[in-house]
Every structure is written in structure tokens, then in C-alpha cells.
Amino acid sequence: MFEEVKKFLVQSNQINPDLVMPETAITDLGISSLDLFKMVLDFEEKFNISISDRELSNIHVVDDLVKLAEK
Amino acid sequence: MLEQVAYRIGRGIARIILRTHNIHAEKLPEINGNFIVIANHSNLYDPAVLMTACKKTAYFVVGEDLYRKRNIRFIERLYRPIFICQGGDNSLAAMREIYSRINNGENIMMFPEGHYSYNTRTEELSPSTAGFIKMLGCTLVTYRIEGGYYNYPYWASTFRNGPMNGSVSGVYSSEQLSLMSDDELNELIRNDLYTDADVYQEQTGYLYPGIRLAEGLENVLSICPVCGNYNSIYAHGDIIECRTCGRSTRYTSKGILARNTDNEGFPFDRVSKWQTFIEDKIQGDLKCNSLPEIKYENVTLFRILPDHIRENICCGSLTVTAKEMHICKKHFSFDDIKTSIVLYRGSTLLFTSSDGYFGISSDRLSARLIETIIKGGGVYGKYRKDY
Numbered sequence: 238m239f240e241e242v243k244k245f246l247v248q249s250n251q252i253n254p255d256l257v258m259p260e261t262a263i264t265d266l267g268i269s270s271l272d273l274f275k276m277v278l279d280f281e282e283k284f285n286i287s288i289s290d291r292e293l294s295n296i297h298v299v300d301d302l303v304k305l306a307e308k
Numbered sequence: 309m310l311e312q313v314a315y316r317i318g319r320g321i322a323r324i325i326l327r328t329h330n331i332h333a334e335k336l337p338e339i340n341g342n343f344i345v346i347a348n349h350s351n352l353y354d355p356a357v358l359m360t361a362c363k364k365t366a367y368f369v370v371g372e373d374l375y376r377k378r379n380i381r382f383i384e385r386l387y388r389p390i391f392i393c394q395g396g397d398n399s400l401a402a403m404r405e406i407y408s409r410i411n412n413g414e415n416i417m418m419f420p421e422g423h424y425s426y427n428t429r430t431e432e433l434s435p436s437t438a439g440f441i442k443m444l445g446c447t448l449v450t451y452r453i454e455g456g457y458y459n460y461p462y463w464a465s466t467f468r469n470g471p472m473n474g475s476v477s478g479v480y481s482s483e484q485l486s487l488m489s490d491d492e493l494n495e496l497i498r499n500d501l502y503t504d505a506d507v508y509q510e511q512t513g514y515l516y517p518g519i520r521l522a523e524g525l526e527n528v529l530s531i532c533p534v535c536g537n538y539n540s541i542y543a544h545g546d547i548i549e550c551r552t553c554g555r556s557t558r559y560t561s562k563g564i565l566a567r568n569t570d571n572e573g574f575p576f577d578r579v580s581k582w583q584t585f586i587e588d589k590i591q592g593d594l595k596c597n598s599l600p601e602i603k604y605e606n607v608t609l610f611r612i613l614p615d616h617i618r619e620n621i622c623c624g625s626l627t628v629t630a631k632e633m634h635i636c637k638k639h640f641s642f643d644d645i646k647t648s649i650v651l652y653r654g655s656t657l658l659f660t661s662s663d664g665y666f667g668i669s670s671d672r673l674s675a676r677l678i679e680t681i682i683k684g685g686g687v688y689g690k691y692r693k694d695y
Contacts, residue, residue, distance in 0.1 A: 264646065271436035274403045275443070290401040291614050294393070297662075 242303050245283060249276055259300040266299075280306070314386035315365040322356035329353065331459075333360040333474040336449055342415050343447040344406075346437075347474075348430040348501040349419035350456025357453055357474040358417045366415035369402060371422070373651060373658075375616040390416070391616065393665065403440065410444045420501075423649055424462035426676065428505035428580045430498075438493035442485050450477040450500035457505035458516040458563045461579075463524040463654045468561070470516030477501065506563070506578050515561045521546045522559035525579065527654035530674035531586045533574050538602055539674060548574075587680055594630055594684045602628040602677070607670040609635045612658070618667075626668060628678055635668065642682045650675040 243257045252266050263273060277296075281288055284306045295301060326333055331353060336345070345366065347358060355368060372391040374380060383389060390409070392402035406416055421431045441448055455472040477500035485493060509516075522543040529541050535553035542551050548565070549556035557565045557573040565582070567573040576582040593599040607626040611619045622636035632641045640661055648659035657675035658667045659682070668675075 269436050270399060270403070270434065271439045271443075274400055274407075274440070277400060277404070290404075293400040293404065294614065296400065 238307050239299075239303050242299065242306055245280065246276075246299070246302075249279060257299055259298070259303065261299045262297060263299065263302075311386065311388060312365045315359075318387065319359045319363075322359040325353065325356045326360050329459075329472075330469065331357060331472040331474070333357045334476050335360075336362050336451075336476060337479060339364075339447050339449070339479065341447060342410060342413050343449055344410065344415070344441065344444060345417040345449040345451055346420050346441075346497065346501065347417070347451040347453055348425070348503055349421045349423065350425045350453055350472075350503075350505070351460040351462070352424075353459065353472060354419060354453055354456060355417075357472070358451065361451065361474055361476070362415070362417065364415055366417045367409060369406065369416065369418035371651070372612075372616050376618055392422075393612075407444060410446050420497075423651065425457050425505065426462060426650070427583050428457050428578075430502045430504075433494070433497065433501075435490070435494060437497060438488075438490040441497075442482075442488075442490070442493065445482045447482060448478075448480045448485055450480075450497060451475070452477045452501055452503055454503050454508045455505070455512075455514060458509055458514070461524075463528045464521075465524045465653065466518050466520050468516035468518035468521070470561075471512075471514050506580055509563055516563060517561040520544075521561065522548045524653050525559065527672070527674050528676055529579065529582050529586070530677040531589055533576065533582060533585050536589070538600055538677075539604075583676075586677070590677070590680050591684050594681070597630070599630045599681070604628075604670055604673050607635060607668050607673060609638065610667045610669070612665040612667065626670075626673075628681060630681065633668075633678065640666070645682050648679050648682060650679055 239259060243254065246252055246257055247254045250266065250268055250272055256266060268276070277288060277293065280302065286305060286308050288305055292305060345358060345362060347354065367387065368389045369392055370389045372393050375384065375391055390402055390405045392399050409416060420433050420437055451474060453472065453474045455470060458468065459470050459472050460467050522545065524543065525548050526541050526543045529548065531538050532540050532550040532553060534555050535550060537552045540550050540552040542549055546558050547556055548559060555571055555574055556568050558568055560566050565574060565577050565579065574582070576585065590599070604626045606623060608623045609621045611621055613619055624636045626633060626635040632639055644661045646660045648657055650657055654676050655671055655673050656667060656669040657678055
């Protein structure tokens with residue numbers, strides 16, 4: 238699942254794939270709050286999940302997205 | 309339906325408040341479709357100004373600290389505000405709620421600065437503001453509130469009785485917004501919301517009389533510009549004085565620092581100029597590694613848990629250095645602090661570190677001083693610039 242999330246992050250935000258590790262902070266990827274918000278909407282659609290407010294508040298590192306995708 | 313009735317009642321109360329406090333609010337024009345109103349934020353009357361201006365039911369975006377105030381919890385049930393974590397490291401939940409409400413045809417009112425004006429001027433907004441507003445696809449109303457800083461400055465412990473004026477700066481349809489680049493829209497919003505309370509007071513000559521006008525300034529003017537000592541300023545009544553060098557000055561109803569007859573006073577006639585000196589002094593001390601260790605007693609450290617619950621961790625002595633602060637054996641490196649905000653008359657600092665969402669608070673805390681050190685000493689700017 239990590240690879241899938243990584244591919245999604247790289248494609249949707251044009252990020253250097255080498256930077257994307259499970260422990261990488263989202264803010265360190267150079268993603269603004271707006272980009273992150275758009276990404277979350279796309280993420281919910283792509284992985285067919287619904288992310289709660291509490292889960293949204295807990296998105297800090299790439300691995301948090303992986304766990305959400307695995308739900 | 310209940311929300312519409314509650315909004316009308318609230319609006320009625322807001323209009324009474326404005327009438328009795330010499331505050332004027334220009335009404336919004338008729339707008340087809342739903343809209344978002346954004347305004348600069350100067351004091352706690354601002355929501356009443358927007359409610360008076362806006363006849364249609366609209367929902368506020370408010371700081372999540374309001375959720376913990378039991379006496380105004382009824383607002384949550386009646387008005388369904390959108391809570392946003394001030395000093396929290398992401399605002400995704402609030403953004404999604406705003407997006408969802410606009411898509412449901414509701415109207416939103418918000419103060420994108422996120423806090424009252426610190427230094428008389430409208431602060432820089434997040435570069436993401438324009439992109440987010442365009443994404444909403446509704447009409448944008450920009451609204452400027454002037455005179456609020458001097459009516460009730462964020463550091464003050466008392467209200468002043470002076471005029472405030474709210475006016476519509478612009479109304480922009482979603483079609484107009486879509487034709488603008490993000491930079492153009494950010495610039496337009498910046499100009500529409502910009503106000504400088506010092507310039508406004510000088511131009512209008514308005515007076516803001518009241519009692520104990522200077523009290524609270526000690527939390528803001530934390531360095532003496534004459535002797536350079538940290539936390540030596542003391543305010544009582546209308547007077548501010550330095551306990552170390554003995555210089556003093558009087559804060560007048562014009563918001564001016566007037567020289568006392570018995571000493572030379574301080575070299576600034578406005579609080580904002582003194583604040584600029586403090587920022588420069590801290591930058592200089594950080595650069596020269598000469599920032600002194602700063603201590604505060606009886607400081608409460610707390611954590612904000614999910615669902616807005618506050619958990620007090622300890623009360624004790626806080627020590628702040630150029631690189632970190634520690635309280636009750638807990639260390640916070642400034643490199644690890646991503647976002648922060650100063651609240652409650654400059655006596656509370658909320659911040660997010662990798663350990664969570666925390667706050668420190670004390671009546672005598674210069675939270676703005678600590679925040680300035682964090683910004684200058686840590687990597688705060690790296691997170692802040694595009695957030």
C-alpha cells in the first residue's frame with residue numbers, strides 16, 4: 238500500500254519520489270495546506286474511503302496516509 | 309430553521325451592542341447565491357460587526373478554544389460554528405467543513421488572520437487563501453474593520469469607548485475570481501483587508517478614552533528600549549514604567565505614549581514602534597548569541613487533546629533560551645515547533661510540536677516575546693511560509 242500512496246503523492250504533487258518515505262513529514266514534502274486539502278479529497282475518491290475529522294487532524298507523516306488507505 | 313431564528317436573535321443583540329458602543333457596520337449588498345465574507349480581525353466586537361452587516365444567515369469559523377468556554381458553549385448548539393485549531397498544525401478538518409457548507413448553499417464568515425491584530429496592521433495571510441476561496445466557487449465579500457485595535461487592543465484588560473467602522477471593500481463573483489491568478493487574488497484581498505490603526509487614528513483624530521488604559525501592555529512591551537532589560541516593564545493605570553531604569557510614560561486616549569514630566573520617558577510614541585524595536589532586538593540578540601535566559605514563574609503547561617479537551621500537565625517555572633524552552637522537566641526545542649499563536653491578552657501561547665498540541669499560560673507571560681524567539685531561533689518560518 239505504501240507504494241500506491243507514494244505513487245499517488247508523486248503524481249498529484251510532482252514530488253521527488255526519493256523524498257517519500259513512511260516517516261517523512263507531509264510538510265517536508267513542500268505541500269501547502271491547500272494542496273494537502275485537495276489531495277485528501279482526491280485520496281478519499283481514489284481509495285474509496287471517508288476520513289473523519291479526527292483522522293484528518295492526525296495526518297502528519299506519509300505513513301498516516303498509508304494507514305488511512307489500508308482502512 | 310432553529311439556526312436561522314438563532315441568527316436573527318443574535319443579529320438583533322449584535323445591533324444593540326454596536327449602537328451602544330459607537331460602532332458602525334455597513335450592510336452587505338444583495339448577493340445572489342451563497343458567499344464567504346472575510347474580514348480583518350481587530351477585537352471581539354468584530355463578529356458583531358459582521359453579523360450586523362450580514363442579513364442572511366451565515367456561519368462563523370472560530371478558534372477551537374471557544375469550545376472550552378462553558379459560558380458560551382450554547383453558541384455551538386445554536387449557530388453551528390466551524391472550529392479551527394489555532395496554533396494547531398493542520399486545518400484540514402475546518403477547510404473540509406467550510407467546503408462542505410458552501411457546497412450545501414450555506415454562507416460563511418471568517419477572519420483569515422486567525423487572531424486579533426498584534427501590531428495595529430492587518431497581518432499577511434496564508435498564500436493558500438486565494439486558491440482555497442477560488443476552489444469554493446462562491447461569491448467573495450471582503451470587509452474592512454477600522455478603529456478596532458484602539459477600541460479594545462488585544463493586550464488590554466479594559467474596553468475603551470471609541471468609534472469603530474466596518475465597510476464593504478469588495479464583492480466578487482465566482483466568475484470574476486476564476487479569471488484572477490492566485491497571486492492577483494491574494495494581492496486584492498491583502499489590499500481590501502489592510503488597515504493600519506495608527507494611521508487611521510492619526511487621520512481621524514478619534515479618541516479612545518477609558519480606565520486603566522496601559523494595563524496589559526507589560527505582556528507586549530517586554531523589553532525596555534532604554535536599558536535593554538527583558539521583562540522589566542510594569543504597567544499600572546495609564547502608566548508604563550521600567551523597574552530597572554525607572555523611565556516611565558503615559559498611555560493616552562489617542563493611543564500615544566506621552567512623555568511624563570518627571571523623566572525623559574521612552575523613545576517611542578506608539579506601541580507598534582516599540583514592538584518593532586523588540587523584534588529587532590531579539591533578532592540581534594539571537595544573531596550575537598546574547599539572548600539572556602528568560603524565566604517566568606507559575607506558568608501552566610497544558611495539552612489540547614482531540615475533541616478540544618484541555619489537560620493541564622503541570623504548573624511551574626518556565627525557562628526560555630534561544631533554542632528551547634523547558635517547564636516541569638519537559639523540553640520543547642524550537643526546531644520542533646511547527647506553528648503557534650498568541651491568545652488571551654498575550655498571556656497564552658498555543659503551539660504544535662511533534663509531541664502534540666500544547667499551550668503555556670500565565671498572567672505575567674509575554675507570549676508574544678516567546679513566539680518571536682521561536683520564529684527567530686527555530687525553523688518556524690520553514691513551516692509558516694506556505695501554510
